[in-house]
Amino acid sequence: MAVAIILLLVAIASVLFHIFSPWWWTPLASNWRYIDDTITLTFWITGAVFFAVVAFMAYCVFRFRHMEGRRADYNPENKKLEWWLSVGTAIGVAAMLAPGLVVWHQFVTVPADATEVEVMGQQWQWSYRLPGKDGRLGTSDARNVSSDNPMGLSPDDPAGQDDVVIQNDDLHLPLGKPVKLLLRSIDVLHDFYVPEFRAKMDMIPGSVTYYWFTPTRIGTFEVLCAELCGAAHAQMRSKVIVDEEKDYHAWLEKQRTFVELSQQRNVAKAAYKSGSE
Amino acid sequence: MVDLREESTSSLPPAKIGLGVFLAVVGSLFALFISAYSMRMNLVDWRTLPVPALLWFNTGVLVLSSVALQWAYIAARRDDIQGISVGLCAGGASAVIFLVGQLLAWRQLSGAGYFLASNPANSFFYLITAVHGLHLMGGLVALGRTTAKVLRGAEASQIRLSVELCTIYWHFLLLVWLVLLGLLTGWTDNFVDICRQLLS
C-alpha cells in the first residue's frame, strides 16, 4: 500500500516540479523558437508516457500486492497487445522525430544573406574577427600564430588585411541580421555557447565549423565554453552584445583592422628597440 | 502450440567456437584500424610511402607458412605424425622468417628516412604491421606448444584439434595480411574512395 502511494507520489512530484520549477530556459534571444517548441512537444509526449507507466505500475502494486490466497494469472504473451503498443510507440517517436529533423534542416541551411563572423577559441579566451570593407575573411593558419599575430592570419593574404580583429573584448552583433559564425580553434576543442541563442557547435583545431542564427533581442549575453578544454575551462568567458544597427556601426568604426594592429605593433616595437639602444 | 525446441547444440568442440569468436574480435580490431586508416588518409598531409620490395618476399613466405600448416592439417587427418611435425616445423620456421622480414622492411624504411612520426602514412604502416606481427607471434606460441607435444611423442589424434586451430588462425592472419597489403600498397584506394562517397 505504502509502496504504491510512494511510487505514485514520485510521478506526481515530478510533474509538479516540472510545472513549478523556477529553473527553466533563459529567455530566447535568437530565431530558434522552433528548437524550444520541439523541446516543449517532447516534454509533453515523454511526460505523458512517464506518468502513465509509473501510475500503471503503482496501480498494479496496489491492486495485485501479495495477500493470502492470491494466485497470479498465467499469461505468457499477447501478440495483439504487444503489436498495438509497438505501433503506438513508433507513432509517438515519429511525432517527435519529424519536427526535429525539419528544424535540423533549417539549422544546417545557412541563409545566403548571413554575414560571416569568425570566432576563435584558444586556452582560455575568445577572439573575434569580422570581414573588412571587401566583405571577405582572409585565410588563417595555426602556424602563423605569434605574439604579433595572435589569431594566426596569413600575412600575405590581401583579403585578410582589412579584417577587423577583436581581442580581449566583447563581440557586437546587429539586431535582426542573420549571422554565420565560423568557428575555429588553435589548440584544443572548445565550444562557443550562448544559452540565449540556443545554438552551439564545437570548434576543432585544424578545421572550421559553423552555425547560424539571427539575434532577435537587444542585450548583453554571456559566452561560455561548452567543451572541456583544460584547467581553466570554466573561466573561459566573453560577452556578445546585440545592438541596434546604428550603435553597431558606431562600435564597428572604433575597431582596428589586422593591418592597423600590425603597424601599431611594429611602431611600438621600433620605439622599444630604439629606446633600449 | 509453438515448438520452442531447436536442433541439438552443434557438436563443434568449444575450443573451435572459441577460436571463431576470437577471430571475430580480431577481425573487428583490424576492420577498425582499416577504417581509421581510410579516414586519416583523406586528410591533406598524407604522403604515401613507397612499399619496400621486401614485402612481396615476405608475403610469399607467409603464403608458404599457411601452405605448410595446411599440409600439417591434412596429415593430421590422415594420422600421419611425420607429416604433422614436418608441416608444423616448416610453418613455424617460415612464420619466423616472415617476422624477421618485416623487421628488415622496417629498417629499410627508417634507413630511407621514413620515420614513425614523420607522416601519418608511416605511422599507420608501422602500427598496422606491428599489430599484425604481434598476432602472428601469439600464434607462434600456440604453434610452439603443439610442436613440442609432437616432438614429445603425442599421438596424432591427441593434437589433431590443436593443429586444426593453428591452421585456421594462420589462414586468417594470411587473409588479414593480404587485405592490409592491399591497403598499404594503395590497391584498395579505389574501393576506399567508393566507400567514402557512400558515407558522405
Place this chain on the structure above:
Amino acid sequence: MVDVPFDTVAGVPPAEVGEVELYHPRSWWTRYVFSQDAKVIAIQYSITAMSIGMVALVLSWLMRLQLGFPGTFSFIDPNQYLQFITMHGMIMVIYLLTALFLGGFGNYLIPLMVGARDMVFPYVNMLSYWVYLLAVVVLASTFFVPGGPTGAGWTLYPPQAILSGTPGQDWGIILMLASLILFIIGFTMGGLNYVVTVLQARTRGMTLMRLPLTVWGIFTATVMALLAFPALFVASVMLLLDRLLGTSFFMPTLVEMGTLTKYGGGSPILFQHLFWFFGHPEVYIVALPAFGIISDLISVHARKNIFGYRMMVWAIVAIGALSFVVWAHHMYVSGMHPYFGFFFATTTLIIAVPTAIKVYNWVLTLWRGDIHLTIPMLFALAFIITFVNGGLTGLFLGNVVVDVPLSDTMFVVAHFHMVMGIAPIMAVFGGIYHWYPKVTGRMLNEALGQFHFWVSFLGAYAIFFPMHYLGLLGMPRRYHDIGETAFVPASAHDLNAFMSVAALIVGFAQLVFLFNLIWSLFKGKEAGGNPWGAASLEWQTPETPPGHGNWGKELPIVYRWAYDYSVPGIAGDFVPQNDPPAGLSAQGAHP
C-alpha cells in the same frame, strides 16, 4: 489463442552435451586465490569492482561538495575537480559496471543458469580476472604519480587529453590508456568464455529459447562488448602513440601554451568516432544485463511468467544490433558533417521502440501478478522508474536539434546518470539481494535492506531529477564553479547545495549496504536452497552455496522455460526448470 512454451509431452532433445573436463584445485591457493572456478572468479571480480567503485563514490562526494558549496573547500582546486570527474566516470562505467555485470554476475550466473559445471575455458577465465585486477591497479596508481590522474574527462578527447593545459598530462593519461588496454585484453579473455559457455555448455534440454533473460542479457552484452571494445583499443593505442612518440593520428597543427607543436594534420573527430563506436554500445553493455536481471526479478517476485518472453529476447537482440549504428548521436555538435545528423537521429529514435517494448512487458508482467514487495522487487520497481525517466530524456538528446541547446549541459549529466548510472545500479542491488542467498546461503538483513533501498532510490532521484532543469537553464557540465553568471539565479546555487546534501546521504546509505553484506555473511538468516521459490536452474543446485562442479554427480535435465510460475492446474506456484512433466520420470526421459 495463447502460445504456451511449456512442453507437456516433449521431453528432452536427444543430444548429449559433452561433460566439461573439470579442473580440481589441489591447494588453498588454487582454490581461493588462483582459482579457476567461475564462482570464485565471480566473487573476486565483484569485490574488486566494488572496491574501486567505492573510490569513485568518494570522488563523487568530493565533486558534489565542490559543486554545492563552491569555494568552501579549499582542498579542491579546479585541476583536482577535473581529475575527480574523469576518474569517477571512467571507474563507474568501465571498471565497476562493466566488470560487475559481466565479470561478476556473468561468471556466477551463466554456468549455473545454463546448467554447466563451469565456464568452458577455466584457465583463461582466471587469467581474465588477474589481468582485470592489474588494469585496476594501474588505474589506481595514477592517483599517486607525479601530476596525478588525468583530468581530460572520461571521453579523453584529444588534443586536450595529451596537452599540458590539462591536469595529469604527464603520467596520468599514459597510465590511463595503458590501463584501458589491459582491461580490454582481460575482458576479451572473459568474454570468450561467456559466449562459448552459453553456446556450447548448455545442459540437455536447455534450448536458447528456454534461457532465462538474465543469460540473454549478459550474452548479448558480451557479444557487443567483444565487437565494440576493439574500437576503444584502437583509439587508446593511437592516442598513446601520439602522446609518447609524437605521431599525429589525432593531432592537428596546434599551438600549445603559445608554442607551435610538431603535431600536424590529424583529426580529433576520428578519435571521437572510434571512442563512441565503443562508447555507445557500452551504454547497452551496461543496460542489457540489467534488463535481463530485472526481467527475472520481476517474474520471480510477482510469481508470474515474464510477459512476452520471445518479444523480450528479440528486443534484446535488436537493441544490441541497432546500438552499433547510433554512435554519432554523441557527436551532433562535434563539428562532423551536419548531414550525419539526419541518419543518426533516425536510428537513435528507432532504438526507442524495442526499448519501450521491454518496459511495457515488465509492467504487464506485474498485471494480475501476486506481487511480493521484497527488497529485490523494490529495486526492480525503482529500476523501471529511473530507467523510463532516463530513457525518455534520451529522446530529447537523440533528436538532433533538441540536442543542440542541451548537449554539454547538466541535462546530459542528469540523463546519463539516471539511465546508465542509477538504473543499472538499482539492477545490481536488486540482483545482489536476490542472489546473495545462493552465493552465501544466508539472507541479507531485511530492515537494513529497506533503509538502503528507500534512501538510495528516493535520494538518487532527488539528485538527478532536478539536475535536468539546471541543464535546461543552460548550466554547462564539467565546470567546477559556475561563478558569477548573469543567467544563473541564486536559487540554482541552492538547488546545487540541496543535491549535494542528497548525494552525501545516498553515499552514506551505501556504507550501510556494505555493512549488511558483511554482517549477513555471519549473522544473516539461513536461506535454504531456494528461498524465493524461483524456477530457474541456479536455484535447483544440490548444495547451497553450489559446490565445485555445481551439480553433484549428474547434470540437470531441463524440460521447460524458466518462467513456469502459477501454472494453472499445478499445486505449487512454481515449477523448477528441471522438474519433469507429469508421466516422465527423470531417468525415463530418454526417448
